[in-house]
Amino acid sequence: MKHDTEAYMQALSAHQLPDAPLAMPRQELERRIRWPRLGFMRVLFAFSAR
Amino acid sequence: MTRPAPRSDWTVPALRLGIVAFALTNGIIGYLLFRGYWARGGVDWVEGAAGIAMFLGLTWLAWGAGVGLLGLFTLGRRPAIEPPPATGRTAVLVPIYNEDPASTFARVAAMCTGLDRLGVADRFDIAILSDTTSDAIALEEAGWFAQLARHAEDGCRVFYRRREINHGRKAGNIEDFITRSGAAYDYAVILDADSLVAAETLVAMAARMEASPDVGLIQTVPQIVSGHSLFGRIVQFSANYYSAAFAAGTAMLQGAEGPYWGHNAIVRMRAFAESCGLPVLSGKPPFGGAILSHDYVEAALLARMGWRVELHPDLGGSFEEGPENLVEFAKRDRRWCQGNLQYLRLLIAPRLRLWSRVVFAQGIMSYMASPLWFAFLALAAIAADRASGTFWLRPSNTGPALLLTAQVIALLLLPRLLILLRGAFDGTNRLYGGTGRVLVSVVCEVVFTTALAPIMLMVQCRAIWQILTGRDGGWPSTQRGTSQLDSVTAWRAVGWIVAFAAAATIVVIVSMPEAVAWLSPVLVPMLLSPFLVQWSSGPRGPKWLFQTPQERSMPHVDQDRHRVLDSWRMIDKAEAAS
Numbered sequence: 001m002k003h004d005t006e007a008y009m010q011a012l013s014a015h016q017l018p019d020a021p022l023a024m025p026r027q028e029l030e031r032r033i034r035w036p037r038l039g040f041m042r043v044l045f046a047f048s049a050r
Numbered sequence: 051m052t053r054p055a056p057r058s059d060w061t062v063p064a065l066r067l068g069i070v071a072f073a074l075t076n077g078i079i080g081y082l083l084f085r086g087y088w089a090r091g092g093v094d095w096v097e098g099a100a101g102i103a104m105f106l107g108l109t110w111l112a113w114g115a116g117v118g119l120l121g122l123f124t125l126g127r128r129p130a131i132e133p134p135p136a137t138g139r140t141a142v143l144v145p146i147y148n149e150d151p152a153s154t155f156a157r158v159a160a161m162c163t164g165l166d167r168l169g170v171a172d173r174f175d176i177a178i179l180s181d182t183t184s185d186a187i188a189l190e191e192a193g194w195f196a197q198l199a200r201h202a203e204d205g206c207r208v209f210y211r212r213r214e215i216n217h218g219r220k221a222g223n224i225e226d227f228i229t230r231s232g233a234a235y236d237y238a239v240i241l242d243a244d245s246l247v248a249a250e251t252l253v254a255m256a257a258r259m260e261a262s263p264d265v266g267l268i269q270t271v272p273q274i275v276s277g278h279s280l281f282g283r284i285v286q287f288s289a290n291y292y293s294a295a296f297a298a299g300t301a302m303l304q305g306a307e308g309p310y311w312g313h314n315a316i317v318r319m320r321a322f323a324e325s326c327g328l329p330v331l332s333g334k335p336p337f338g339g340a341i342l343s344h345d346y347v348e349a350a351l352l353a354r355m356g357w358r359v360e361l362h363p364d365l366g367g368s369f370e371e372g373p374e375n376l377v378e379f380a381k382r383d384r385r386w387c388q389g390n391l392q393y394l395r396l397l398i399a400p401r402l403r404l405w406s407r408v409v410f411a412q413g414i415m416s417y418m419a420s421p422l423w424f425a426f427l428a429l430a431a432i433a434a435d436r437a438s439g440t441f442w443l444r445p446s447n448t449g450p451a452l453l454l455t456a457q458v459i460a461l462l463l464l465p466r467l468l469i470l471l472r473g474a475f476d477g478t479n480r481l482y483g484g485t486g487r488v489l490v491s492v493v494c495e496v497v498f499t500t501a502l503a504p505i506m507l508m509v510q511c512r513a514i515w516q517i518l519t520g521r522d523g524g525w526p527s528t529q530r531g532t533s534q535l536d537s538v539t540a541w542r543a544v545g546w547i548v549a550f551a552a553a554a555t556i557v558v559i560v561s562m563p564e565a566v567a568w569l570s571p572v573l574v575p576m577l578l579s580p581f582l583v584q585w586s587s588g589p590r591g592p593k594w595l596f597q598t599p600q601e602r603s604m605p606h607v608d609q610d611r612h613r614v615l616d617s618w619r620m621i622d623k624a625e626a627a628s
Contacts (some may be wrong), residue, residue: 004165008192017177017209022232022319024225024327027351029341029399 062305066405067118069303070118077109080457088451096436097552101427107422110415111461118465121299122472132254133261135170138236140256140316142176145223147216147525148187149243151194152618154178157246158208159201160610164249166205174252176202177231179223180212186531188212197618219525220312221328221344226592235319238259242313245272248367248607255316255365266321266357267349270368271297272314275600275608279533280498280590282374288495289372291482295469297363306358307405312345313369318357322348331395335522336388343389346413347396350406367605374533375401375587376502377543380509384523387417387513396501420510424570435562466492481599491596501575501582508576510546540584551576 070395084104085093093101142161146154158176165171182188194211224240232238237259239252247270255268271293271578277286300309318372326348331338341347349359373379393410396402448616470492473479479488516523535543551573558565558573593601600608 005189005192005281008189008196012194012210015195015199015209017211017227017231018234019176020234021569022228022323024229024323026324026327026329029329029347029351029396030332031398031400037208050336 059305065303066408069113069116069120069528073109073113076112076457076461077105080108080454081105083450083454083457087454094433094436096429096433100426100433103422103426103429106456107426108461110419110422111458112472113412113415115461115465117299117303118296119299119468120302121295121297122465122468124298124302133257135253136173136237136256136260138173138256138260139234140237140239140252141227141231141235141319142174142239142241142252143179143224143227143503144176144241144243144245145179145181145220146191146243147181148184149182151187151191152622153615155191155194155198155616156611156618157244159198159250159614160607161247161252162198162202162205162208163610163614164607165225165252168249168253170249171206171255173256175207175209175235177209177211177227179217179227180210180463181219181223182212183216194618197621216525218328218340219342221341221348222455225327228319232319232323237316238319238322240313242370244371245314246275246607246611248316248605251365251367258362258365259316259318260359264356264358265318265360265564266325266352266355267310267315267317267359268274268365269308269310269315269359269361270365271361271363272311272368272370273366273598273600274372274387275369275598275605276371277374278589279374279587281376281379281586282372282380282533283591283596284495284498284586285372285379287482287491287598288499288599290580291473291488291492292466292469294363294478295465297361297474301361301363304359304405304409305351306360308346308349308359308409309361309405310345310349310352310359314370317352320624321352321355321357325351325357330390334520336517336520337392337395339522341389341391341396343386343413346393346406346409350396350399350402353403353406354401367607369600369605369608373486376505376537377533377535377587378507380543381526383506383510384513384516385525387510388517388523390417390519391514417510419562420507421514423507424511427569431558431562431565431569434565439496463496466496475485481602483594483597484600487594487597494591494595498586500571504572504575505544505547505579505582508550509544512546533589535584535587537580537584540580540587544579544583547576547579 056282080099081104084101095615144154144158158178162171162176165174178191180188180191182191184430191210191212195208197619198208207397211227213223216222218225224238237256239247239255241247251270258268259265273293274286274289277283328341328344328347330340333339352359390413393413397407397410397414470479470485470488473482473488474485479485482488482491513523541548554569555566555573555577558569604612
């Protein structure tokens with residue numbers, strides 16, 4: 001294709017997206033798992049000590 | 051935005067229970083037959099593990115077959131009384147990423163022509179959303195956009211925007227549009243660069259959306275067109291011929307909770323904006339970072355907010371292109387695999403509908419089935435070696451072995467056979483060239499996909515291995531239209547499969563020669579994989595084989611696309627010569 005950059009830029013500037021913003025809030029997808037770390041370790045130690 | 055009260059429908063939960071029962075029953079029957087195969091007192095851990103892999107693999111196989119069978123019984127049930135054309139405004143979004151601009155923009159021009167012909171061009175704007183990273187392709191895009199803008203001068207409005215930074219990939223590209231311009235529209239039709247949708251379908255999509263205020267998304271069933279190579283035409287034939295039944299089954303099963311396949315769908319702009327802002331997952335890729343298979347997640351989020359997400363298989367005039375060879379297919383599959391394995395993290399996402407979680411599990415299983423079958427083959431071979439001679443067919447275990455084989459073959463072939471029979475009676479086969487030709491095409495398709503199955507199994511196993519070991523597949527662009535592979539490319543892509551199969555063959559010949567015949571349907575295609583991949587990437591076979599209705603009679607919108615592209619090429623040549 002023969003390039004005419006100036007003509008392209010004119011065409012592009014005449015076809016810019018409309019300015020009509022719409023909010024798109026972030027959704028929560030990750031569940032925070034609170035591992036009972038200390039209790040779990042105690043059980044593990046108690047089990048391994050037997 | 052206020053959401054309408056949900057509709058109550060007991061059919062969908064009943065069907066869901068039915069399909070779960072059907073799949074589990076098949077898995078259990080398969081497991082029991084497999085246990086009966088040994089016909090010994092007990093089962094050791096290797097045989098037990100092989101049995102579990104068999105149970106999971108068969109359950110998954112039965113799930114797919116069940117969806118097809120369900121679709122067969124519900125096909126054509128929905129008499130479409132089209133609502134009046136929508137009064138709301140629709141943006142048609144075309145996200146592109148290092149694509150061939152001439153053919154992409156010619157599709158846009160064809161859709162513009164159709165909308166103009168129907169006299170509804172003022173209700174539809176088309177936005178080309180470029181994420182192109184190559185400056186050279188971006189310059190081409192600007193040039194071809196100038197052609198498109200001239201073409202659409204008196205019709206629909208066309209926009210072009212290029213992002214410098216591709217934050218969030220395709221989902222981020224759509225989000226960028228919505229946050230900049232979403233408030234100007236009631237609906238958005240989301241396409242891919244290779245999508246082509248008839249103007250009548252665009253109008254019907256918007257009309258259905260406006261007529262059902264509780265619907266957040268309507269997905270069409272895109273038909274694959276423009277396949278040229280043997281591989282491309284087989285994918286095209288099987289997708290088109292079988293998809294009606296499978297899509298009808300999926301629509302019945304999913305009800306108001308999906309599916310969304312990421313393109314050739316319409317969304318309610320405000321519902322999508324308020325529900326589908328995707329977070330970046332904590333941690334690094336492949337499991338963290340941007341959500342790759344965003345479509346299922348967006349469907350789940352819409353459903354979570356109370357919006358209906360519906361599949362409308364009766365909407366025709368929706369097209370896309372498919373991969374032309376196995377290398378391109380595997381490249382796309384690698385991306386989808388990584389995205390679907392990310393669902394492992396989203397299975398327990400808060401407040402999702404139960405069925406959305408099932409859909410995530412389905413997405414994961416569609417890739418995990420390959421390592422399961424691989425594990426089954428490996429464990430069964432080890433078990434056979436340990437049993438030394440007692441594994442193979444004997445009078446005492448011939449019954450379970452034959453029944454198990456029959457079960458697997460039935461699950462694979464029964465839906466295809468019934469679709470063929472139904473097509474012979476309801477006239478569908480005539481659209482594909484008649485029942486005789488369809489029968490030959492189906493048989494050849496079964497042979498080809500059976501040969502390809504072990505290769506795809508290996509490709510998917512490797513993809514999963516790469517992902518589990520933390521290797522990100524990145525975002526490679528799709529090479530559309532490229533087809534014929536040379537032998538170097540084919541060997542580079544699947545040479546490792548030949549090496550693996552050669553080593554496995556030697557081990558089998560040395561340690562259990564009686565298993566060679568049993569394993570040959572898996573090992574031979576692997577050993578021949580570079581030849582199969584290269585051979586199928588070219589145009590092969592007569593035109594009547596694997597013929598689709600779109601090949602026999604080109605849709606109007608595709609005719610328009612060809613006309614536009616031809617005229618643009620002529621103008622381009624003339625300008626280059628001057």
